[in-house]
Amino acid sequence: MYNRKEWKHIFKLDPNKEITNEEVTKICQSGTDAIIVGGTDGVTLDGVLQLLSQIRRFSVPCILEVSSMDAITPGFDFYYIPMVLNSQDKKWMMDIQHQAIKDFGNMLNWNEIVAEGYCILNPEAKAYNLANCKLPDAGDVIAYAQMVEHMLHLPIFYLEYSGTYGDPELVRQVKQQLNATQLFYGGGIKNKQQAKEMATCADVIVVGNSIYENFEEALQTVEAVKEG
Protein backbone atom coordinates (compact mmCIF):
# COMPACT_ATOMS: atom_id res chain seq x y z
CA MET A 1 0.00 0.00 0.00
CA TYR A 2 2.75 2.45 0.93
CA ASN A 3 6.28 2.39 -0.39
CA ARG A 4 8.20 3.16 2.78
CA LYS A 5 11.47 3.06 0.85
CA GLU A 6 10.54 6.32 -0.88
CA TRP A 7 9.96 8.29 2.28
CA LYS A 8 12.28 11.20 3.03
CA HIS A 9 10.57 13.22 5.73
CA ILE A 10 8.57 12.23 8.82
CA PHE A 11 7.04 14.30 11.61
CA LYS A 12 6.99 12.69 15.05
CA LEU A 13 4.13 13.76 17.32
CA ASP A 14 4.33 13.14 21.06
CA PRO A 15 1.05 12.09 22.73
CA ASN A 16 2.31 13.70 25.93
CA LYS A 17 2.57 17.19 24.39
CA GLU A 18 -0.03 19.81 23.58
CA ILE A 19 -0.91 20.47 19.97
CA THR A 20 -3.95 22.16 18.45
CA ASN A 21 -6.28 20.61 15.90
CA GLU A 22 -5.28 23.28 13.45
CA GLU A 23 -1.59 22.43 13.86
CA VAL A 24 -2.24 18.72 13.36
CA THR A 25 -4.15 19.60 10.20
CA LYS A 26 -1.21 21.62 8.89
CA ILE A 27 1.21 18.80 9.72
CA CYS A 28 -0.97 16.26 7.90
CA GLN A 29 -1.30 18.50 4.86
CA SER A 30 2.34 19.60 4.82
CA GLY A 31 3.47 17.03 2.27
CA THR A 32 5.39 15.01 4.86
CA ASP A 33 5.65 11.34 3.93
CA ALA A 34 4.35 9.95 7.21
CA ILE A 35 3.61 10.77 10.82
CA ILE A 36 5.00 8.81 13.74
CA VAL A 37 3.13 8.92 17.03
CA GLY A 38 5.60 8.26 19.80
CA GLY A 39 7.36 9.52 22.88
CA THR A 40 9.39 8.39 25.85
CA ASP A 41 7.28 9.21 28.87
CA GLY A 42 3.66 9.88 29.68
CA VAL A 43 2.48 7.92 26.61
CA THR A 44 -1.07 6.88 27.43
CA LEU A 45 -3.74 5.14 25.38
CA ASP A 46 -5.92 8.26 25.63
CA GLY A 47 -3.12 10.44 24.27
CA VAL A 48 -2.40 8.02 21.43
CA LEU A 49 -6.09 7.69 20.49
CA GLN A 50 -6.53 11.44 20.54
CA LEU A 51 -3.71 11.94 18.01
CA LEU A 52 -4.79 8.96 15.92
CA SER A 53 -8.30 10.34 15.53
CA GLN A 54 -6.94 13.74 14.49
CA ILE A 55 -4.43 12.31 11.99
CA ARG A 56 -6.83 9.74 10.55
CA ARG A 57 -8.94 12.49 8.97
CA PHE A 58 -6.17 12.74 6.37
CA SER A 59 -4.59 10.27 3.99
CA VAL A 60 -1.02 10.59 5.31
CA PRO A 61 0.45 7.27 6.56
CA CYS A 62 0.34 6.98 10.31
CA ILE A 63 2.76 4.96 12.45
CA LEU A 64 2.77 4.09 16.12
CA GLU A 65 6.27 3.83 17.55
CA VAL A 66 5.65 1.47 20.41
CA SER A 67 7.09 2.48 23.76
CA SER A 68 4.40 1.31 26.14
CA MET A 69 2.38 -1.88 25.96
CA ASP A 70 -0.54 -0.05 27.57
CA ALA A 71 -0.85 2.43 24.73
CA ILE A 72 -1.17 0.13 21.72
CA THR A 73 -4.30 0.31 19.61
CA PRO A 74 -5.39 -0.93 16.19
CA GLY A 75 -5.84 1.68 13.47
CA PHE A 76 -2.26 2.60 12.57
CA ASP A 77 -0.73 1.69 9.22
CA PHE A 78 2.49 0.48 10.81
CA TYR A 79 3.88 -0.32 14.24
CA TYR A 80 7.55 0.53 14.61
CA ILE A 81 9.37 -1.43 17.29
CA PRO A 82 12.58 0.12 18.64
CA MET A 83 15.40 -2.26 19.56
CA VAL A 84 18.03 -0.22 21.39
CA LEU A 85 21.38 -1.47 20.18
CA ASN A 86 23.51 0.59 22.56
CA SER A 87 21.48 -0.17 25.67
CA GLN A 88 23.51 -1.90 28.36
CA ASP A 89 20.45 -3.94 29.33
CA LYS A 90 19.25 -6.73 27.09
CA LYS A 91 15.72 -5.79 28.16
CA TRP A 92 15.66 -2.79 25.78
CA MET A 93 17.15 -4.65 22.85
CA MET A 94 15.21 -7.86 23.02
CA ASP A 95 13.25 -8.77 26.14
CA ILE A 96 10.32 -6.34 26.17
CA GLN A 97 9.81 -7.01 22.46
CA HIS A 98 9.93 -10.75 23.15
CA GLN A 99 7.34 -10.46 25.91
CA ALA A 100 5.06 -8.37 23.69
CA ILE A 101 5.21 -10.96 20.94
CA LYS A 102 4.56 -13.74 23.41
CA ASP A 103 1.45 -11.90 24.60
CA PHE A 104 0.13 -10.57 21.30
CA GLY A 105 1.93 -12.47 18.51
CA ASN A 106 -1.15 -14.39 17.44
CA MET A 107 -3.08 -11.15 16.91
CA LEU A 108 -0.41 -9.33 14.93
CA ASN A 109 -0.43 -8.56 11.25
CA TRP A 110 3.27 -9.06 10.63
CA ASN A 111 3.18 -6.85 7.52
CA GLU A 112 2.51 -3.90 9.81
CA ILE A 113 5.39 -4.61 12.18
CA VAL A 114 8.68 -2.85 11.43
CA ALA A 115 11.75 -3.29 13.63
CA GLU A 116 14.08 -0.33 14.12
CA GLY A 117 17.69 -0.79 15.21
CA TYR A 118 18.05 2.25 17.45
CA CYS A 119 21.36 3.85 18.28
CA ILE A 120 20.86 6.68 20.78
CA LEU A 121 23.65 9.25 20.64
CA ASN A 122 22.52 12.08 22.91
CA PRO A 123 23.36 11.30 26.56
CA GLU A 124 20.90 14.03 27.60
CA ALA A 125 17.96 12.36 25.86
CA LYS A 126 15.29 10.83 28.07
CA ALA A 127 15.34 7.61 26.06
CA TYR A 128 19.13 7.35 26.46
CA ASN A 129 18.82 7.36 30.21
CA LEU A 130 15.68 5.25 30.39
CA ALA A 131 17.30 2.52 28.31
CA ASN A 132 20.60 2.80 30.22
CA CYS A 133 22.58 3.42 27.06
CA LYS A 134 26.33 3.58 26.60
CA LEU A 135 27.74 6.28 24.33
CA PRO A 136 29.25 4.62 21.27
CA ASP A 137 32.18 6.17 19.41
CA ALA A 138 32.16 6.48 15.63
CA GLY A 139 33.66 3.02 15.17
CA ASP A 140 30.99 1.49 17.39
CA VAL A 141 28.22 3.21 15.43
CA ILE A 142 29.60 1.98 12.11
CA ALA A 143 29.78 -1.54 13.52
CA TYR A 144 26.15 -1.33 14.70
CA ALA A 145 25.17 -0.24 11.20
CA GLN A 146 27.02 -3.18 9.68
CA MET A 147 25.34 -5.59 12.11
CA VAL A 148 21.91 -4.19 11.28
CA GLU A 149 22.49 -4.40 7.53
CA HIS A 150 24.36 -7.68 7.25
CA MET A 151 23.51 -9.77 10.31
CA LEU A 152 20.19 -8.69 11.76
CA HIS A 153 18.72 -7.55 8.42
CA LEU A 154 16.53 -4.95 10.09
CA PRO A 155 14.54 -2.63 7.80
CA ILE A 156 15.57 0.55 9.68
CA PHE A 157 18.70 1.84 11.40
CA TYR A 158 17.72 4.87 13.48
CA LEU A 159 20.40 7.36 14.51
CA GLU A 160 18.65 9.05 17.41
CA TYR A 161 20.06 12.36 18.65
CA SER A 162 16.68 13.41 20.09
CA GLY A 163 16.90 16.97 21.40
CA THR A 164 20.24 17.86 19.83
CA TYR A 165 21.58 18.25 16.31
CA GLY A 166 23.93 15.43 15.40
CA ASP A 167 27.11 14.99 13.43
CA PRO A 168 26.37 15.04 9.67
CA GLU A 169 29.75 13.48 8.88
CA LEU A 170 29.02 10.45 11.06
CA VAL A 171 25.54 10.13 9.56
CA ARG A 172 27.14 10.18 6.11
CA GLN A 173 29.61 7.47 7.08
CA VAL A 174 26.81 5.31 8.45
CA LYS A 175 24.83 5.75 5.25
CA GLN A 176 27.75 4.30 3.29
CA GLN A 177 27.35 1.04 5.24
CA LEU A 178 23.66 0.64 4.45
CA ASN A 179 21.92 -0.62 1.38
CA ALA A 180 18.90 -2.77 2.19
CA THR A 181 18.47 -1.08 5.58
CA GLN A 182 16.94 2.39 5.53
CA LEU A 183 18.75 5.09 7.53
CA PHE A 184 16.60 7.31 9.76
CA TYR A 185 18.09 10.41 11.33
CA GLY A 186 16.28 12.21 14.15
CA GLY A 187 17.40 14.97 16.46
CA GLY A 188 17.43 18.72 16.77
CA ILE A 189 16.26 19.63 13.28
CA LYS A 190 14.76 23.08 13.70
CA ASN A 191 14.95 24.73 10.30
CA LYS A 192 15.20 24.31 6.55
CA GLN A 193 18.96 24.44 6.45
CA GLN A 194 19.41 21.64 8.99
CA ALA A 195 16.70 19.57 7.30
CA LYS A 196 18.43 19.94 3.98
CA GLU A 197 21.81 19.05 5.39
CA MET A 198 20.67 15.88 7.16
CA ALA A 199 18.49 14.86 4.22
CA THR A 200 21.65 14.63 2.12
CA CYS A 201 23.18 12.29 4.73
CA ALA A 202 20.28 9.99 5.71
CA ASP A 203 17.40 8.37 3.83
CA VAL A 204 14.73 9.78 6.12
CA ILE A 205 14.80 12.71 8.53
CA VAL A 206 12.48 12.79 11.53
CA VAL A 207 11.37 16.13 12.97
CA GLY A 208 9.91 16.10 16.48
CA ASN A 209 10.53 18.71 19.18
CA SER A 210 10.66 21.72 16.90
CA ILE A 211 6.96 21.21 16.10
CA TYR A 212 6.32 22.22 19.69
CA GLU A 213 8.94 24.96 19.79
CA ASN A 214 8.74 26.82 16.50
CA PHE A 215 5.84 25.43 14.50
CA GLU A 216 6.21 27.50 11.34
CA GLU A 217 9.92 26.73 10.98
CA ALA A 218 9.26 23.05 11.64
CA LEU A 219 6.69 22.98 8.82
CA GLN A 220 9.24 24.36 6.40
CA THR A 221 11.51 21.35 6.90
CA VAL A 222 9.23 19.38 4.55
CA GLU A 223 9.76 21.79 1.70
CA ALA A 224 13.52 21.80 2.33
CA VAL A 225 13.70 18.04 1.90
CA LYS A 226 11.40 17.92 -1.10
CA GLU A 227 13.39 20.64 -2.85
CA GLY A 228 16.27 18.15 -2.73
Ligand code: 1GP
Ligand atom coordinates in the same frame (compact mmCIF):
# COMPACT_ATOMS: atom_id res chain seq x y z
C1 1GP B 1 12.83 11.96 18.35
O1 1GP B 1 14.24 11.47 16.49
C2 1GP B 1 13.13 12.20 16.91
O2 1GP B 1 12.61 10.60 18.58
C3 1GP B 1 13.26 13.64 16.55
O3 1GP B 1 14.14 14.33 17.38
O4 1GP B 1 12.59 15.70 18.74
O5 1GP B 1 15.00 16.37 18.49
O6 1GP B 1 13.42 16.55 16.57
P1 1GP B 1 13.77 15.83 17.83
